[in-house]
Amino acid sequence: MSISQLFIIAAVAFLVGQLKKGRSLALLGISAFIIYWLQPPQEQITLTFWLPTATLVVTILAWLLTSTPEVRGWKQNFPAIAVLLAVIVLMDLNRYFQLESIFTTNTPRLQWVAPLVFILLVFVFLIGRFREFPPVLFLIATIGLIFLFVLIKVPSALNMLFEAASAFRGKEASGLTSLSWLGFSYVAFRLLHTILDRKAGRLPPVSLAEYVDYVIFFPSFAAGPIDRLERFTRDLNNPVPLDREGWVDLGGRFFLGLFKKFVIADALAWIALNDVFAQQVNSAAWMWVLLYSYSLRIYFDFSGYTDIAIGLGRLLGVRLPENFASPYLKPNLTQFWNSWHMTLTQWFRSYFFNPLTRAMRSSKQPVPPYLMILVAQLGTMVLIGLWHGVTVGFVLWGLWHGAGLFIQNRWSDYAKGHMPRWANTPNGQRVLRYSGAFLTFNFVSLGWLFFALSTPVKVWGVMAILFGVT
């Protein structure tokens, strides 16, 4: 997103935030429009239209699955479905409006889109009449979302799919190699959260407008944070009033975010480690400088976007959850992960780590605690790695952090009974805190090599230079 886009979005958020009535619907229409507007152009140009449309369709289907019959009423949800379908049709009509600055003009013909809209309408109407869905449907939806997620993250799978689609249409293979589906990583996590919570009977019933507002809430759509539905709808229905302090707070947050992202992070991007620089660096010291630049850049970029999202959320009366809490100053890896991309790690804790450790604890075959921790840490971190992309590098990054968390956990247990006396003095505590932060920052920075460089071979090469092995 550019600065001008962000200022336009802020102005829109301000206006929507001032509405006394119809906020939810207005937010719905604006959010739906914004996901089209921000969708990057695709190799296959009509995908630029189909991807945001798919986001909306998948979200509507997920709502049908997770909602209760009481909130599925046709009358209650008709305005929301009308707004969403209107946005889909309007964006499709851009082939006639030719507003290139807003959206691609290469949208599919209306005769392709209109039947889809009609089918969706009928589907929503019919499904709305069901009282309950079989539990297997939740499992299918969960697996389906994960499959979709993997599909867009694996270029070869994507290519195969498009070759098959081309063959079906009797056209030459398109050879699609990448897909940039704006915000889908976050959308998938929000949807999975609602599906899994609904299955567990924990999800509050919400209307279509509230549900879609939650999933595609434009301030946090592209880069998080990942809120929880029940918390979000609470703020949506009872917006946090903006008093004098609130204005100062949101203004400070928004502009701090802009500064972090567009001044600090973008400047650091010029000197952050990448494949090209890594090949030519002439000393270990400079390699460390470029690696630290990468570490700081990724932090300022991401936390900057979070600040912007939180500021924009406040304009709309929604207090989005915090995502960062000075992670690079934390004295150990566990605390780092409790303060880095917090909403993502909380998600994995809720839906993977905790269920997995619970299952291991209650298994008939007793699992030793250390093995339980090892498996859960490695599994969680590898999955977080795969969330960034299905590559060997991200798996290794996950293993790196999983192993780090395990070692740190074991060390903490060991150290409790073996700490020398000086370690309990104020100065000793300070030394431990600073040295811990130093070690943690460097461990995390070394892990970023798997992000910064395209292959594990390059990572080993750079590590060798960093430690003077070559």
Added chain:
Amino acid sequence: MKSQVSPLRVLVKALCLFVIINVVYALVDPQASAISGYNLIFPGRTRLPFVSGGGPFSVAVDDVDTMFASHLISAPKTQDEFRVALIGDSSIWGEKLRAYEVISEQWNRLNIRCGDKTIRVYDLGYPHPSVIKDLVILEKAVEYKPDIIIWFVTLNTLNLRQGNPFLEANRERTLNILNTYGIPTMYDGQLNEDKPNFYEKTLIGQRSKLARQMKLQLLGVVWAATGTDDGALAENEPLDFDVGTNPRYRGMDSSEDITSLLLFSALAAGVDIAHQTPVLIVNEPIFITKEEYATVRYNGMYPRWAYDQFRAAITEQAQIRGWNYLDLWNAIPSEYFLDAGVHRSAASQRLLIQQINPTLRSISCDAKP
């Protein structure tokens, strides 16, 4: 405790400060271009910054003060240094070559003595063939007290051409030179009209220039870390340059006289700007095709008739005006070229140094007591 801060007052104060800072910046016109970490925190660059093929090393900086501030020549001149400034276009800048392969670096590695001093060569080439651009750089180079200036020219350098971003970015310097020496160009009127307005002088109006300068400074880290300033390098492809059979040069045919278009007055101005510093003008080597069409064209840039006219004219001018002149047009065999024009390989730079060294010594070293 409730905050006593009024958001409206914060906004008004911020706007006032924004306006004041911008107005003051425009009025004071601080010489931000002179601020540089090069030669201080990072080593100076061996050639002027230039965007060549994009990539992570590139930065588009056109302001001559900023460019020089990042260059090695801005470091203090040592007592035993005999300073040589090279002026020219992309072939001297070192297009498709690594920073350590450029002519100045190869020259310096030879550690040639000139009397009791060591020759230190500075590459001040810049990839745009324009004698006016060369004059702007030459005038700036003189501030760094070179002992000799070697000025590489070719037909395209001396030809009247349209303006370019470099001249626009150095508008005042360019106009000053053009007006002082009465050099006729097609773009001085355009440059006069492009006088920046007040808004363009403010901080916000200068934001793009300042951002690029900031990038140049940050790229000092990359320069220090990698010794690389350009990602577009020569590929080891077999030389197969088709020079074609087109006999025309910029729409003109062999019946026309191109010498009237050549800016010899600019060369004279350069010699005058250098003042006491000797200037050696070199007709730079060009690719000469071995193909069957060699009777029509020398290369992809020049038909024979046009280039021959140019050579004859510059040789005559050098004799009339008493310039130090060296004609090296055919000094480098075609296999040393990277394209069908003037861009040469790293190995060719060594040949060129061998060709120039005797003349350099005769002008500057041997003549000294």
